[in-house]
Amino acid sequence: xxTLTYYDPYYHTLPQxxxxxxxxxxxxxxxxxxxxxxxxxxxxxxxHPWEILAAKTAHFTLYLFIILMxxxxxxxxxGNGEPLRLSDEFIVLAITTLDETELLMMGNLHKWLAYGFxxxxxxxxxxxxxxxxxxxDATLTRMLFTGCKKRSx
Numbered sequence: 001x002x003t004l005t006y007y008d009p010y011y012h013t014l015p016q017x018x019x020x021x022x023x024x025x026x027x028x029x030x031x032x033x034x035x036x037x038x039x040x041x042x043x044x045x046x047x048h049p050w051e052i053l054a055a056k057t058a059h060f061t062l063y064l065f066i067i068l069m070x071x072x073x074x075x076x077x078x079g080n081g082e083p084l085r086l087s088d089e090f091i092v093l094a095i096t097t098l099d100e101t102e103l104l105m106m107g108n109l110h111k112w113l114a115y116g117f118x119x120x121x122x123x124x125x126x127x128x129x130x131x132x133x134x135x136x137d138a139t140l141t142r143m144l145f146t147g148c149k150k151r152s153x
Contacts, residue, residue, distance in 0.1 A: 019077055020086050026070030029063060045137050058124050065117035072110040079103045 001018065004011045044052055077084045078094035079102065085091050098106065131139035 019073065019084060022070055022073045023084065023086055023092070025066060026074075029066045029070070033063060042142070045131075045139050045142075054127070058120060058127070061120050062117070062124065065113055065120060069110060069113045069117065072106045072113065075106045076103060076110060079106065 001014050004014065044055055046052060046055075074084060074092070075096070075098060078092070079096075079098035081094050081097045083091040083093045128140045128143060131137050132141075
């Protein structure tokens, strides 16, 4: 999106979709965290302490990235004091204003959070594939299909 020129047909459309999707993902993540608080996740299949720590750290980090990216995106959008317009009927009011330096800092933070989020997703995906193809356990199928049976080959 950063390479779009003013005359590009997607110049206004893609940033608006980015804001709407970002807001929806942030709201759904908040709902998911509430759900997780009241209905804890099932026990991990592994008994290795380092794998349990790695899984909990990865999950925490994924949620943290989503929350921080939603927050920085909101601050970038509303930093001039204007509300975030998700549609003609639905707006989210600005809570603060930022100066040019703060806006630039939020933009850079948002970008680097996205890179970290992508890296964490790749690592988490690799770990789930390791469980599926090397360990042949039900970790991946539990994640995707909520099946708890041992995977058979």
